[in-house]
Amino acid sequence: xxxxxxxxxxxxxxIAKRCPSCNVKREFAPSGAFRVNSQKKVLDIWSIYKCTHxxxxxxxxxxxxxxxxxxxHELYHRFITNDASTVHYFANDKATLxxxxxxxxxxxxxxxxxxxxxxxxTGQKVTVTIRLSHSFQISxxxxxxxxxxxxTAEIKKLIDExxxxxxxxxxxxxxxxxxxxLDFQLSAVTLYARRKVxxxxx
Ligand SMILES: [Zn+2]
Numbered sequence: 001x002x003x004x005x006x007x008x009x010x011x012x013x014x015i016a017k018r019c020p021s022c023n024v025k026r027e028f029a030p031s032g033a034f035r036v037n038s039q040k041k042v043l044d045i046w047s048i049y050k051c052t053h054x055x056x057x058x059x060x061x062x063x064x065x066x067x068x069x070x071x072x073h074e075l076y077h078r079f080i081t082n083d084a085s086t087v088h089y090f091a092n093d094k095a096t097l098x099x100x101x102x103x104x105x106x107x108x109x110x111x112x113x114x115x116x117x118x119x120x121x122t123g124q125k126v127t128v129t130i131r132l133s134h135s136f137q138i139s140x141x142x143x144x145x146x147x148x149x150x151x152t153a154e155i156k157k158l159i160d161e162x163x164x165x166x167x168x169x170x171x172x173x174x175x176x177x178x179x180x181x182l183d184f185q186l187s188a189v190t191l192y193a194r195r196k197v198x199x200x201x202x
Contacts, residue, residue, distance in 0.1 A: 001126045002117040003191065007143055008133040009108040013091040015049065016105035021056040027105045028058055030087050034079045035059060041068045045079055047090050060100045062090055088134045092177060104137045104177065112147050125165075126186045135179035141172040149194040163187040 012030040019026040028049040037044040043066045046059035063071070078086040090096050097103065130143060144155055144164075155172070158164045166184035 001119055001188070002129065003126055003186075004115045004117070004129045004131060005143065005147060006113045006115070006131050006133060007110050007138070008113070009088065009110050009136045009138075011108045012087060013108055013136050014052070014105045015060075015091070015097065015102040017058065017102050019051045019054065019056050019058075021054045022051060026054075027052045028102075030091050031057075032084065032087055033082045034062075034087075036079050038068065042066065043068055043071060047087060060090070060096065060102065062096060085134070088136075092135050092137075094177070107137045107139070107142070107175065110136075110138065110143075110146075112143065114147070124188055126188055126191050128184055128186050128191075130182045130184075132178055132180070135177055137175060137177045139173060139175045140167065140178070140182065144172065148190065158190055163190045 012032070014027045014029045016025055016027055018024065019028075029052055031048045031050050033048045035046045035048055043063060044061070045063040045066070046061055049058045049060055050056065051058070068076075075086075077083075092104075130140065132138075141152065141155065144150065145152065148155070150158070155164065156169055159167075159169055164184065164186055167182075
């Protein structure tokens, strides 16, 4: 059997930078709006961030002095409509962050959607695929804890006993910007142990 967990961030990825108003390093969160300046067919585009403490506004440069003919029409439309998935994308874009001397701060909350692919062959092991809707900073451990309703100590014990395999405790704990897919194996008992599995009727 195969299970897919699709993880979606709730709220935007924050970044850390010294706030000129607070005069200390603070977390800044995207306001959800872009600023687009266009002058003689040359564009400057920013994502607007706010200090989470004092609301000081900080514009993160996405494109500067870009000729209008060089930008994809659809992308331009996303900027002028303040498209949320585009805000997510640039909030996690490594090149943009390093150009603006910003670093990722903390980790956004997230929600998990579970899908099952039931096969005829019923084994003892379930392959779990974790898929991120957007790449963002997260530890795999926090996903497992949330979805299996287990503590860190309980998860460590399950790895030691072989109920969770294909991933190490070190890999689970590392907090990083996750992209793409990640697979590991889970014994069927572990998947069901704590959870009341409700079969939907539609
Ligand atoms: Zn501030």
